[in-house]
Amino acid sequence: MKQLTLSTVLTNRVSNGAQSERKPAAPAYLDKRVTKSQRENQRTRSQRARERLRTKEHLAHLAVGLGEVELAHKIERCHSRLSVLTCGRHIARIIPNFTCEFRLCPDCGRRRSRKLQNKYLPAMSAFMLHRKVTPVHLVLTQTHKKENRKQSAERIKDAFTRLQRRGFWKQYFKGGTWSLEFTKDRNGLHHTHLHIIGFRRRFFDIELLRSEWLAVTGDSHVLNLKPIVDIAAGLREVVKYVSKPLDIRRFGADDLKEFLGLKNMRMFGTFGEFRDFCKDFEPSDNDAAAVGDLESLARDLVEGCACPQCNQPLFDLRMSGKELPQFYEQVESSPPDKVGTSWN
């Protein structure tokens, strides 16, 4: 994932002429956000599972406060009972009793982002091969204004639509995917970023792209561009923002209320030639094998099958969702050559 480190250079264009009156954008801000999301990647599975439980408790609590009792109940029920297929040292598959499908639910978000990866990774690999393009991760930002989440999202998406209509963009890009990242700062201002996996035809001057972005936004030139070396890691990185906003633990009742009003807003999409390509694309067995569709492999596993990692037989362990972090801890600390568990 190293190639996606965005916390490096976020060039701030030197102010000159017409731009001199604008407040200089703060690259440190974006750096901080990215560092935070990278820290998240370094957490253990037990820590992440614990975090998901806390997030869900927090969301359910907020929902009750808003009188959304049914929603709270659904969130609490989601992943509350689990059937875990394990050899004692590895977890091969987790089957929940119920999924709430609420878009802020971290458990459901994880499943959604895995689905997106399984759907788009084969298409991306094939597109790169057939169209001779290279992927880049482009982050577009905009100036902060007093507006709500929806207005902020629409403003940046509209600007991106205008960018795609420009000759420069058509000359250098053959489509890709976009996803929205929401955060909110201490002053209550929304920071909305667009994470784009763009398929580039050829190299170009980043300053040109910067001035194009300024031309369509009218006031923003802050962006970041990184080549993607490993497309699977690149896709994983951008769908992460779809599965949950990074600031969800700091959500207040107003934020949840606002989010409930966003029901139909899209957080991820394809564009340009890649979009058309996806419409007709049927992955062949080769494509699926090439990207290692773990999801569909795991779907076939049942009790008694061999663990894909160590060949020991899998057994079905029933537990509550609250016990999962502890089980992850046990799995993480078990010695690599000894099979043993106190859980069966």
Ligand SMILES: [Zn+2]
């Ligand atoms: Zn859920």
Ligand SMILES: [Zn+2]
């Ligand atoms: Zn195993």
